[in-house]
Amino acid sequence: MLILSFCPLFLPVSTAQDSTKRDAQPCYHCRLRGLIIGEAVVYSTTLYGLSKAWYNNPLRNFHFFNDNHEWLQIDKVGHMVTAYQIARVSAQAYRWAGLTDRKAALYAGLTGLIFQTPIEILDGFSPEYGFSVGDMVANIAGPALYTGQYLTWGELRIQPKFSFHYTHLAKERPELLGKKRTDRWLKDYNGQAYWLSVNPAAFAGRDSKFPKWLNIAAGYGIQDMVAAEFDKSVERGFRPYRQYYLSLDVDFTRIKTRNKMLKTVFFLLNTLKVPAPTLEYNGRNGLRFHALYF
Incomplete structure (x- = not known):
């Protein structure tokens, strides 16, 4: 769901393929500033909407919930893939804003993690759910797989x-x-x-x-x-x-x-x-x- 929310913001047509190609004379710092503001606004709105629509009961004391045995762990794989795709899309946006592949991969890894973590924290305060360590591990693994490949091989x-x-x-x-x-x-x-x-x-x-x-x-x-x-x-x-x-x-x-x-x-x-x-x-x-x- 987060990927779908951010795709219009993160996918300028001119740089949709993984590359370091740059436009002739773009204002990169203007793009980066606008990108960060856009990310903050869209994500804050999405998070607020989730908190109202997803959680039926008022949030209470923070607690943990071990759901690692559920769904034969395929939901954990889904968390990993979603976090990876958020990082992948984010990296394209950072390249569009003028960052090199290496910097874009580092920033994208952090972005993928930051986007997922607040949702897990909200789950921790929800009476119906709870903070899942398994989900959090998967949320870290996805961006780490993206960033790690660029740091190791310079490509995916x-x-x-x-x-x-x-x-x-x-x-x-x-x-x-x-x-x-x-x-x-x-x-x-x-x-x-x-x-x-x-x-x-x-x-x-x-x-x-x-x-x-x-x-x-x-x-x-x-x-x-x-x-x-x-x-x-x-x-x-x-x-x-x-x-x-x-x-x-x-x-x-x-x-x-x-x-x-x-x-x-x-x-x-x-x-x-x-x-x-x-x-x-x-x-x-x-x-x-x-x-x-x-």
């Missing part, structure tokens, strides 16, 4: 991505897994998959014959979870299990183009894992092959 070689397909399980508990198609992609964890998309050509070096745009992706998903807890799903007659995937993917930002609008489209598309032939392994059915999986 491993990219977390997201995919989703609708499942019949949402009909079992629509109040939990989503009543409408527009919210099931967010609530139905059974249809979600999270991926680490790796670019072999970047690791192989300049002499590699591997296509620069082609990635290999390892993914994780769950199935038959109709409650947050494993045992409660079993009580409802389901047998939850984990799913592991191996597939092909595309790094759109490595497709060369001079079209600025197309660069923006490629940057946005790189959030998603493309449908592709996929090998799945799970504890119930063993190995399975999908001619096309998303």
Whole structure:
């Protein structure tokens, strides 16, 4: 949700692809000042809206809540990927404001962490939730993965991505897994998959014959979870299990183009894992092959 709120602010069309390209004579300090003000205003408004809409009861004493056992941990992977994408989008904004790739990566890592932390703190004061150490670890891991790659390699070689397909399980508990198609992609964890998309050509070096745009992706998903807890799903007659995937993917930002609008489209598309032939392994059915999986 935060990514969607900030995309219009963070994605100037002229710099939508990861690069250090600069305009002719822009006022970078003007851009940076406006960017920081815009971030503060939009985020403060979003946080205020969340505090009113998400928390039904008044906030009380701060407390912790251990939810690491819930949803077979896929929600934690989701936190990591979301925090990573916030950092990725933020870095583009900082490049647009004139910062180098290295500085942009450092600032973006901090931004990704700062954007997520207040929400976890609000959870800590909420009677319904509580501060989750697991969520916070995931929120740190996402920006760290982004910043760490630029500090180590000067580029992104491993990219977390997201995919989703609708499942019949949402009909079992629509109040939990989503009543409408527009919210099931967010609530139905059974249809979600999270991926680490790796670019072999970047690791192989300049002499590699591997296509620069082609990635290999390892993914994780769950199935038959109709409650947050494993045992409660079993009580409802389901047998939850984990799913592991191996597939092909595309790094759109490595497709060369001079079209600025197309660069923006490629940057946005790189959030998603493309449908592709996929090998799945799970504890119930063993190995399975999908001619096309998303």
